[in-house]
Amino acid sequence: MSPLVSIDNVDMRYGGPDGTLAVAGLNMKIAKGDFCAVVGPSGCGKSTLMKLVTGLHIPQSGVVIVAGRQVTEPVSIVGMAFQNPTMLPWRTTLENILLPLEIVERHRKRLRRHKREYVEKAEHLLETVGLKGFGSKFPWQLSGGMQQRANLCRALIHEPDLLMLDEPFGALDAFTREELWCVIRDLHAEQGVTIVLVTHDLRESVFLADRIFVMSARPGRIISEHTVPFARPRELSLLYDGAFNDMVQTLHGEIASARAAA
Numbered sequence: 001m002s003p004l005v006s007i008d009n010v011d012m013r014y015g016g017p018d019g020t021l022a023v024a025g026l027n028m029k030i031a032k033g034d035f036c037a038v039v040g041p042s043g044c045g046k047s048t049l050m051k052l053v054t055g056l057h058i059p060q061s062g063v064v065i066v067a068g069r070q071v072t073e074p075v076s077i078v079g080m081a082f083q084n085p086t087m088l089p090w091r092t093t094l095e096n097i098l099l100p101l102e103i104v105e106r107h108r109k110r111l112r113r114h115k116r117e118y119v120e121k122a123e124h125l126l127e128t129v130g131l132k133g134f135g136s137k138f139p140w141q142l143s144g145g146m147q148q149r150a151n152l153c154r155a156l157i158h159e160p161d162l163l164m165l166d167e168p169f170g171a172l173d174a175f176t177r178e179e180l181w182c183v184i185r186d187l188h189a190e191q192g193v194t195i196v197l198v199t200h201d202l203r204e205s206v207f208l209a210d211r212i213f214v215m216s217a218r219p220g221r222i223i224s225e226h227t228v229p230f231a232r233p234r235e236l237s238l239l240y241d242g243a244f245n246d247m248v249q250t251l252h253g254e255i256a257s258a259r260a261a262a
């Protein structure tokens with residue numbers, strides 16, 4: 001079966017021919033249903049990789065293919081969540097979650113005709129992430145962790161085949177972060193959605209992912225790929241397992257070497 005995402009020998013430079021070369025010779029393949037994490041030194045091009053896959057940037061050379069199509073414009077089968085949930089403060093949480101449906105062409109007409117159905121879907125997602133009954137609250141009435149949960153619902157409302165998460169838990173305290181790891185773990189198990197997670201948190205990558213890609217310092221490329229051996233479903237007690245911590249340490253060592261080589 002051909003991969004859902006294929007990045008072949010991609011270069012991406014910002015700001016014209018003399019600008020910053022963010023990634024160079026980037027290669028990566030992601031199979032349908034995979035949970036992948038991307039880690040690497042700060043500024044190595046992780047966010048650039050996300051933007052290349054979602055079609056927010058088009059590379060100067062090389063090819064990005066998503067679901068069998070070369071990416072030349074923003075890709076509609078993707079859901080995205082970033083570190084700072086940007087909810088519109090004048091809309092309720094539920095209305096914020098429905099927002100992508102007003103933007104994605106093929107859902108817009110359906111939304112008008114089948115509003116009730118979509119509201120029910122949004123309410124089901126809110127329940128799944130532990131926010132049952134919070135749809136009528138405004139974003140500013142929610143804590144940071146609750147906003148990030150709602151943000152995940154918004155990324156999932158149009159049933160994307162691919163969910164791209166760019167440091168989604170970075171701004172949260174350790175306990176809330178671990179709670180949300182479990183929410184993502186369960187969403188992946190229930191919905192079978194393919195997930196790419198960019199993170200600085202190596203424990204997060206090992207707890208959640210099946211495969212971990214390590215990037216070099218800028219210009220970023222993949223320098224190693226690891227298969228995470230721990231069986232699913234994974235419980236938080238895994239964080240205290242010796243083999244788990246060995247893997248975190250291996251990744252840490254690779255990133256430290258990549259930084260030193262820069």
Ligand SMILES: Nc1ncnc2c1ncn2[C@@H]1O[C@H](COP(=O)(O)OP(=O)(O)OP(=O)(O)O)[C@@H](O)[C@H]1O
Pocket residue numbers: 014015020021022041042043044045046047048049218
């Ligand atoms: N729009 C832009 N214009 C110019 N340079 C940019 C732009 N976006 C990113 N860069 C540069 O490209 C490089 C890669 O940036 P990117 O944000 O992809 O890295 P990152 O790995 O996500 O960073 P971090 O780990 O700090 O979040 C950086 O040196 C950054 O300064």
